[in-house]
Each structure stands twice: as structure tokens, then as C-alpha cells.
Amino acid sequence: MVTLHDVAKFSGTSVGTVSRVLNGSPHVSEVARLRVLRAIDELNFTPNRAAQSLRTSRTTLAGLIVPDITNSFFGALARALARELWAHDYGLILADTAESLEKQTEALDALGKRGVDGLFLVPTTSTRDIANPLNIPLVTLDRTLADLPGVTSDNRQGTSLAVSYLHGWGHRRIATIVGPTTCSTAAERLEGYATTTRALGIYSRSLIREGPFSYAFGKQAMEELLDEPTRPTAVIASNDSQAIGALHACAGRGLRVPQDISICGFDGSELASHLSPSLTSVKQPISTMATHGARLMLELIETGTAGSGAVLLTDLTIGESCSVPPSH
Amino acid sequence: MVTLHDVAKFSGTSVGTVSRVLNGSPHVSEVARLRVLRAIDELNFTPNRAAQSLRTSRTTLAGLIVPDITNSFFGALARALARELWAHDYGLILADTAESLEKQTEALDALGKRGVDGLFLVPTTSTRDIANPLNIPLVTLDRTLADLPGVTSDNRQGTSLAVSYLHGWGHRRIATIVGPTTCSTAAERLEGYATTTRALGIYSRSLIREGPFSYAFGKQAMEELLDEPTRPTAVIASNDSQAIGALHACAGRGLRVPQDISICGFDGSELASHLSPSLTSVKQPISTMATHGARLMLELIETGTAGSGAVLLTDLTIGESCSVPPSH
DNA sequence: GCCGCATTTGGAATCGTTTCCACGGGCCGT
DNA sequence: ACGGCCCGTGGAAACGATTCCAAATGCGGC
Incomplete structure (x- = not known):
């Protein structure tokens, strides 16, 4: 292994100078810098991380x-x-x-x-x-x-966007399948949903289902929602896995998406765009x-x-x- | 930061002994070992990785x-x-x-x-x-x-498995969509496909499409295959993305899977099992x-x-x- | 009782860097 | 022309572990 010392010897300078060059210290003459750089290149020197870490504790x-x-x-x-x-x-x-x-x-x-x-x-x-x-x-x-x-x-803004979009299509019974609210993202998504639906006067407690961020829960929750006396015409999920679960629950009941019911996901994964129907989804940057x-x-x-x-x-x-x- | 030295001092031994305890050296008396362990625990000592690395070059x-x-x-x-x-x-x-x-x-x-x-x-x-x-x-x-x-x-065995399975269902025109053969897995999958179809006497060059491991290529290749004069009744893809692309190409042509055509993937991703129809796929351990x-x-x-x-x-x-x- | 061997122990050198300190030399101001 | 400064440089200490070497201890055999 080639060390600072070797570089110093080769370039006819000292370890101090070599180190200064390495760390871009201003207190080094141009001629010395060049000789050192040349030596580093010549010897193919790479500083030893362990030694650096030991010294700098980083x-x-x-x-x-x-x-x-x-x-x-x-x-x-x-x-x-x-x-x-x-x-x-x-x-x-x-x-x-x-x-x-x-x-x-x-x-x-x-x-x-x-x-x-x-x-x-x-x-x-x-x-x-x-x-x-x-x-x-x-x-x-x-x-x-x-x-x-x-x-x-901005998870609130995300669900708000989705609610507004669906409301714009004419939906009034918009449900949501939300992740575990012990998780901040799910809690915020629910909050955005609640705020926006309330503002639009279409909030209903019975349209909310909370559970894991999973395909299985998405499916189960969707089935529950479809069993409601007046079923929702649109659903916003808390991630794409849930949305796909919901999609399949609908398919299982013979409902067509989007003709019979609209579904919106959250994440904007590439996968979701490859489904048929491709998923409308809130996309995170x-x-x-x-x-x-x-x-x-x-x-x-x-x-x-x-x-x-x-x-x-x-x-x-x-x-x-x-x-x-x-x-x- | 608490060091070996501190532990040595605290336990009334030397750095050498502490190090030996740490590295499980046999040349340490039981009483010393216990005192050192106690000190390590008491002081909540963690060895410094950088120093270890420097010394051992690992x-x-x-x-x-x-x-x-x-x-x-x-x-x-x-x-x-x-x-x-x-x-x-x-x-x-x-x-x-x-x-x-x-x-x-x-x-x-x-x-x-x-x-x-x-x-x-x-x-x-x-x-x-x-x-x-x-x-x-x-x-x-x-x-x-x-x-x-x-x-x-064993990618050869994998595609062989798939070919046999489809052959068992009665398929004779089994196509394959394969990844880039510059990649060993794709090359081997193709090889397993070729060997097995040849052994069954159903090999045909025109049923092979090679390209990227992507959804897009899966779709495109499937469309090409469907345009063949005698279309295949089954297709084996080289990964699940391609398989999903193929699935959608079929859907786009109004073909039902598996009634009109069978599709087999490769990878066994969780996603694939959540599709409808769920994907039959070669699963890797x-x-x-x-x-x-x-x-x-x-x-x-x-x-x-x-x-x-x-x-x-x-x-x-x-x-x-x-x-x-x-x-x- | 003494010598020698084996086992345990303490201490120092070492790994390769960064950084501090001290020194030498050039330059400026007076 | 001389004193003080600043800049560039070399050298040494330090980081915290491992490992080698030598010393100390205890033990058995004669």
C-alpha cells in the first residue's frame, strides 16, 4: 500500500505538505502542489480511509x-x-x-x-x-x-388534490382507504382527505377505512366499502399496493374501473402505470x-x-x- | 469517547489484556476476563472501528x-x-x-x-x-x-420447468420472450427453453424474441408474436415485468388469459401474485x-x-x- | 530449595493520516 | 539596514486499536 510518506518521499516534500495538498489547504506553494499532485498520480495513491477516520473521527x-x-x-x-x-x-x-x-x-x-x-x-x-x-x-x-x-x-395537499380531482369529475361519495395512522404519512393523508371533503360538504365517517399499507388490506377494505348501503363512487388509497388490492376487489365483484367506480392511488410507482386500467395516483417527488x-x-x-x-x-x-x- | 485505555484503567489491567478479552484470545485468566467484561459493560465501551481497521486493514x-x-x-x-x-x-x-x-x-x-x-x-x-x-x-x-x-x-432448469408445465397442459406452440443474452441469466433461460423444446420436438426459431428486461419490451414482443401467422398458445417471459407487458398486449388485443393464451413469468415477485389473473412464474430462491x-x-x-x-x-x-x- | 517451563501480563511499537508548532526566509515599513 | 510579519515548510504528536516481546508469576521436578 502506498502512503502519504511514499508520496512525500517521491515528491521531495514532507507528509505535512502532501496532506495539505490533499485537503486543499491554501498554505502551499503552487510549485509544491504540482509536484505533489504529480507524485500522487504517478504512484496511484489513495488515502487510507481508516486512518483519516481515526484522525478526524469522521x-x-x-x-x-x-x-x-x-x-x-x-x-x-x-x-x-x-x-x-x-x-x-x-x-x-x-x-x-x-x-x-x-x-x-x-x-x-x-x-x-x-x-x-x-x-x-x-x-x-x-x-x-x-x-x-x-x-x-x-x-x-x-x-x-x-x-x-x-x-x-405534502400528504395533506396530495389527498386534497385527489379529492378535488374526483370531485371535479362529479363524484360526491368519495371514500378513502388509509394506512395505519401511527404513521405520519397516513395520518396526514387522512387529514387532507377529511379537510377537503368537509370543505366540499361531502364528508362521511363511514367512508373511511384504516389499516396496513398492504395489498391484502386494500382488497378487504374495498370489499367492506362495497357492502355499504350506499356504495362510494370513488376511492382514494394511501399507497399503490392498497389501490391495486381495491382494484382487484372491484374486479372480483364484477365492477369495471373506471366505468362503475373510480380508484386513485398514492405513490405513482412505475408498476401502477402498467396496470390495466393504469392507475391515477398521487405522485411524490x-x-x-x-x-x-x-x-x-x-x-x-x-x-x-x-x-x-x-x-x-x-x-x-x-x-x-x-x-x-x-x-x- | 471511551477507549481501551479507559477500560484498562477502570479494570486495573492493561490495554493488551483488554484487547485480548475483546478478541477472545485464550491467553487470559478467567478473573481478568471477568473484570474486563464488567468494566466494558460499566463504561459502555464500544471499540472504535476506524482504529481497528487501521491496524488490521479490514x-x-x-x-x-x-x-x-x-x-x-x-x-x-x-x-x-x-x-x-x-x-x-x-x-x-x-x-x-x-x-x-x-x-x-x-x-x-x-x-x-x-x-x-x-x-x-x-x-x-x-x-x-x-x-x-x-x-x-x-x-x-x-x-x-x-x-x-x-x-x-439454475436458469436452464427454470425455463425447462416452465416448458414442461405448459407442455403438460397440452401446449405445443410455446414462445419465449427473453432478456438480453449479453446477460447470463437470459442466455441460460433461452438455452433451457431451446433444449427442452427441442427434446419435445416443438422448437421453432420464430417463437423467440430477445430484448430488454422491461415491461415495454414484453408488450412489444408479445404483439409481434401475436402477429405471427400461427400464433403461440403459450409464452414464457424472462422476468415478471416482461410477463406483465405480455399480459397487457394480450388484453389490448381482446385475448383472455389463460383461456385464449397462457403466460408464464420469471422471478415470482409478490406483485405478480397480485395481478388478475395472478401470474404463474418461475420462482427463484x-x-x-x-x-x-x-x-x-x-x-x-x-x-x-x-x-x-x-x-x-x-x-x-x-x-x-x-x-x-x-x-x- | 532451586531451576526451568508455561502461562499470564504490561508496555511499546505500529498502522496512515491530520494538525499543531516551530523555524527559515523574503518582504515591507521605518 | 534592521526588526517584525507572514508565508511556506518539515517534523512530531495524536487518534485508538492490535500484536509482539519481554518480564513476572506460579508450578512441578530434581
Whole structure:
């Protein structure tokens, strides 16, 4: 392994000077800088991270804890985040909790002990009993947690958008299938739904179903809704899995989408656009989320001061699954 | 930060002894071991990874390079691998190449420079022009690459299984939509298809379409196949995205699946089982792949000797998308 | 009772970087 | 012309672990 010392010897300078060049210190003459750079190139020198870490107590490593990396939404988030961090010479260590709070705690602890410089967390639930292991910069993504800095979508605005869109088609009985409200995103989506339907005078408690973010629950909830005395003409789900479940529940009852009932998803996954009918869905700005998150984190690491986080506006991806309500 | 020194002082021993306890050296008296353990516990000591790395030149960090982490297949692989490695106290750094060979090379280089102890690679193409950066243990997953040790599914057996299954239903014109054959998995799947159809005497060159592992190509290829003078009665795709594309191409032509045509996927993603009709698909043993891969890697790191890799048998997940061919 | 061997222990060197301190030399102002 | 400054540089200490070497201890055999 070629070290700073070798570079110093080769370039006829000292380790101090080489290090200064490496770190872009201004206190180095142009001629020395060039000789050092040449030597670095010649010897194909790469600084030893372990030694740097030991000296500076920074690892240029961040951790990402997600509840389910097989979900393409989190996959896309991880990809964007990793790319952003690479660009700043940070590595990203992945941990998947499978929606288990216990595993989340373990991951937090393990990553903390490993000495990552910062931790991105998509919390399983929004209850604030997590221990910030070693006072490491912590940034939440997608789902918020207490007063931690984080980047999230404007979930209220998202469902509001969906409600307005459906209302615009003429729907009046708009139901919602919502995720577990222990999770901030689900709670906010429900809130946006409630606020907007109330404002439009079409709110009804009986049109709300709360449960897991899963295909199975989407299906079950949809079946319940279809059993209501006056069935809804449109449904807004809290993610695309639920929406697909709902879609299939309708298919199972012989209902056509969107002729008989309209369905709107949440996430805007690529998958959803490949269904038939393709899903109309509230689309979250995943890569912006990653970019902002990374920026926030780097700021937090470098300066120690918390930027305030961000709430990103969502968009509606128009598919074929929403249309006018059936005439009655 | 509490160090070895502090522990030594607290326990009335020396750094040497503490280190020996930490590393399970046998040359430590029972009484000393207990005092040290007690001190470690009391002071809540955690060894500093950077210092360990510097001294031992091992980072207990591995890298994973995948072509597309938003694909739930690779998501599942990453999750299983991460879990397995955590259990052995290794962290996993994620890199996503978005199927770009250039990004793959960059990632290989960056992870090498970062000093990971080993590298898991799902290569974008199987052409062997990648440079193993610093002679780091390299294990391929899913897709093979030259003579590198790796773990893969038995893709020939997989398609063979699918062909036999469809043949058993009575199908004789069985087509295949295959991934890019620069990729080993696609090449092998094609091979298994060709071998088995030939053995059954139903091979026909005109029933093969090769292209990207994408929804779009699946759809396009299916449309081409449907335009053939004598259309196939069954199709085997090379992954689930292609299969869904094929499904939609059929739907677009008013063909019912499986009454008019049978479709079989490859991967066995959860998504596929949620379609209607649910997809019959060749299922790969993802977590076994991760377990074997991790085992291989750890062996390679500890002993330097390459285990031979493994080829894992696949299974068929029966869905609703395959049935008897239409009577003619 | 003493010598020697085996077992445990303490302490120092080492890994490769960053950073601080001290020194030498050129330049400016008086 | 001389004193003070500032800039560039070399060298050494420090980060916190592992590991080697030598010393100390205890034990059995003669």
C-alpha cells in the first residue's frame, strides 16, 4: 500500500505538505502542489480511509434505515439517495427493518456503533421512543418523527388534490382507504382527505377505512366499502399496493374501473402505470426528496445546525382509473 | 469517547489484556476476563472501528452493486444479504448502476477505494472487461461473470420447468420472450427453453424474441408474436415485468388469459401474485441465494480460498395465468 | 530449595493520516 | 539596514486499536 510518506518521499516534500495538498489547504506553494499532485498520480495513491477516520473521527459513511426495500418506492428513494451521497463522497449503508420496530432499534444501534456520520430514517411508526444512539445527525425521510428534521411530501395537499380531482369529475361519495395512522404519512393523508371533503360538504365517517399499507388490506377494505348501503363512487388509497388490492376487489365483484367506480392511488410507482386500467395516483417527488435530504444531512454534519427540513408538493399522475361517476 | 485505555484503567489491567478479552484470545485468566467484561459493560465501551481497521486493514464492510434496486427482485436480494451480513457484523454499502456499465465501473472503483472487504456484484452484462480494483474478494449474484465465484439460479432448469408445465397442459406452440443474452441469466433461460423444446420436438426459431428486461419490451414482443401467422398458445417471459407487458398486449388485443393464451413469468415477485389473473412464474430462491453468497464471501475474506459458488434450483409458483390451450 | 517451563501480563511499537508548532526566509515599513 | 510579519515548510504528536516481546508469576521436578 502506498502512503502519504511514499508520496512525500517521491515528491521531495514532507507528509505535512502532501496532506495539505490533499485537503486543499491554501498554505502551499503552487510549485509544491504540482509536484505533489504529480507524485500522487504517478504512484496511484489513495488515502487510507481508516486512518483519516481515526484522525478526524469522521467516516464519510451514512446509514439508511427503511421499512421495506422491496417496495419500489423505497427502492427509488434509496437509489436517489445513494447517488446523491456518492457525489459528495459519502457511502450509504443499507438496513431494512421489515416494518419491525425492534429491528429498527437494532439497526439504529448497530449503525451508531459503526460510527456513521449521519443516519437517514424512514420510521416504522411515528412514536417517539427511539433512542438516538450517539447523538448522530438524524434525518427522517418520507415519514416524519416528532421534531426531527426531515423531508416529506405534502400528504395533506396530495389527498386534497385527489379529492378535488374526483370531485371535479362529479363524484360526491368519495371514500378513502388509509394506512395505519401511527404513521405520519397516513395520518396526514387522512387529514387532507377529511379537510377537503368537509370543505366540499361531502364528508362521511363511514367512508373511511384504516389499516396496513398492504395489498391484502386494500382488497378487504374495498370489499367492506362495497357492502355499504350506499356504495362510494370513488376511492382514494394511501399507497399503490392498497389501490391495486381495491382494484382487484372491484374486479372480483364484477365492477369495471373506471366505468362503475373510480380508484386513485398514492405513490405513482412505475408498476401502477402498467396496470390495466393504469392507475391515477398521487405522485411524490422521490428524487427531490433524496436531494433535499442529502443536503440537509451534509449541512447537519458539516455545521451542526439543523436546516428546517422540507415539505414537498405532490403531483397527480393521470391514468385511466378515474372517470365520471356512473349515472344513477 | 471511551477507549481501551479507559477500560484498562477502570479494570486495573492493561490495554493488551483488554484487547485480548475483546478478541477472545485464550491467553487470559478467567478473573481478568471477568473484570474486563464488567468494566466494558460499566463504561459502555464500544471499540472504535476506524482504529481497528487501521491496524488490521479490514473494514468489516461489504459492497453491493445492483443494476436496479427499484426492482423488487433486487430489493429482496439486498434485504436478505444485508440481514445475513449484519448477523456477521458486516455492514453493506449499496450502489445502484441503473443498468449502466459505466456506473458499474465507477461503483467498483469507488467501493474498492473505500476499502470494503468484499464486493457483491450483479453485473449489468456478462462481458468480462471489468477491472477488479484492488484484488478484493468479488462474488457475483444472480448473474454470473466469467470465472468469478458466484451464486445463481439454475436458469436452464427454470425455463425447462416452465416448458414442461405448459407442455403438460397440452401446449405445443410455446414462445419465449427473453432478456438480453449479453446477460447470463437470459442466455441460460433461452438455452433451457431451446433444449427442452427441442427434446419435445416443438422448437421453432420464430417463437423467440430477445430484448430488454422491461415491461415495454414484453408488450412489444408479445404483439409481434401475436402477429405471427400461427400464433403461440403459450409464452414464457424472462422476468415478471416482461410477463406483465405480455399480459397487457394480450388484453389490448381482446385475448383472455389463460383461456385464449397462457403466460408464464420469471422471478415470482409478490406483485405478480397480485395481478388478475395472478401470474404463474418461475420462482427463484432469493434468500438462499443471499445466504450462500454471504457464506461464500465470508469464507473468501477469512481464508482467501474460493468456494466454488452454487447453482440453485428454482420452483414454479402456480398462478391463474396458465391453462389448457384453446381448442382449435 | 532451586531451576526451568508455561502461562499470564504490561508496555511499546505500529498502522496512515491530520494538525499543531516551530523555524527559515523574503518582504515591507521605518 | 534592521526588526517584525507572514508565508511556506518539515517534523512530531495524536487518534485508538492490535500484536509482539519481554518480564513476572506460579508450578512441578530434581
